[in-house]
Amino acid sequence: MPIHLDISHLDRLVVAVVLGQATAEDIAGLARQFAESGMMHYRKIVDTSAGDFFVDEARVASIAAYLRADPNAASRGPLAFVVDPADPHFAEKFAELTAGERPVKIFHNLRAARRWLDECASIQPRR
Template sequence: MPLYWTIDSKNRLFTGVSEGEVTFHDAISLLEALAGAKALSYRKLFDGRAVQPTMTGDEVLAVCARIRACHDHASVGALAIVGTHEQTVRFARLLGALATADRPMKIFTSLRQARSWLDQQAPA
């Protein structure tokens, strides 16, 4: 699986990294792991700079729908995403779905800046 993550319950922090091709099923597995660990309210740091997405437009919309459903059932913590400019343009819909939640969210091109910003966000 090209998605790797750590869920730190003591610090209420989720850290994820992607490498290579990420499929629809990979993305859904990540969301299910967050929900199953009751970590939706945790602060999240996701480094997607090395991702090579393989999802179709319909699959991206289905991931968006799943994310919005998570927002309806639980509070969600601050989110720092690290990606390239090209990725943010390509995944504008998905980022829009992430931004609909009532939580701090910011996109970075530097992992160091993302970590610094996320450290300033209070755990939920």
């Protein structure tokens, strides 16, 4: 899978980095991994700035719907996307579809994303 995961259970933080070309199935697999592993409430960074992936709007909507249908969906933690400014499409669409469900924000560098997630650490997810 062209997505590398770094999971810190102690910090309740997941960093997913897309390396190379990822497919819609890779992104859906990442969403399934979050849902099935009990990490829905963790803070997450999804860094797509070093990779390419092709996900159409219908697939983005289906991934959002899958996550929304999870029994623990109400406790989803904040999500920070790090994107290449020239290609923010997946992140923008996903953020638009899920904005009212949990904190989600788009960044152009990892440092800003981490700072924002640190600020969100004091926010308790809805249970």
